[in-house]
Amino acid sequence: MEKNICGVKKALSVIGGKWRIDILWHLAQHSNLRYNALKRALVGITNTTLNRSLNELLAYQLIHREQFDVSPPHVEYSLTAEGKKLIPVFEIINYLGLEMVQKKDTFSC
Amino acid sequence: MEKNICGVKKALSVIGGKWRIDILWHLAQHSNLRYNALKRALVGITNTTLNRSLNELLAYQLIHREQFDVSPPHVEYSLTAEGKKLIPVFEIINYLGLEMVQKKDTFSC
């Protein structure tokens, strides 16, 4: 009866980018992070890309943005409940990915 | 202690393309398919893209290619054992994806 996998495509449209998984993962590890902490963690990312990614994830309500107007002002990002649901899935995919490429490889991280 | 998610990136490098998920999914539904059957199922795909995707999946040993030199000759593709391991994962991601985007959306399939 041919189920479709529309959901997979949706999911990939959210987590399929180059950095989004990394962002979600770091947030999962640290519960909340400031903008610059994220930027430091994601070695090589630029402001443009980090902001773009954060906005996309915000739009999908996977992360939460909280602004502190104290001095000096800062912003903290954290996973929403929706975002946290992703963690076990990442772990499955991770295991799978490690298995997939273990024999043949030129793939380096 | 900061586990990394190298496996997720590997996995995405395999299933992250525009059509690869579709191909795997159709193979999962039909157990084996000929080249043209796949092409018919994947509405809109071109030869170039289909071949490129098939070759990539072959390289990762997720699908199997069997050639029949009868007349007219044809080729059949099927999932390998490795490829079949992906099916339950797709279902998880699918469920997840459907949930993620159910409230807000402009996303159409």
Next chain:
DNA sequence: CTGGATCCATGCCGATACTG
């Protein structure tokens, strides 16, 4: 029927510079 080769199009990502 199957699929390689070549060229073209598009979209994601990044560098740089600038703002509240």
Next chain:
DNA sequence: CAGTATCGGCATGGATCCAG
């Protein structure tokens, strides 16, 4: 500190033609 704007490159996907 936390972004935005603009511009450009590069990777990936597609169209078309051709071959075993």
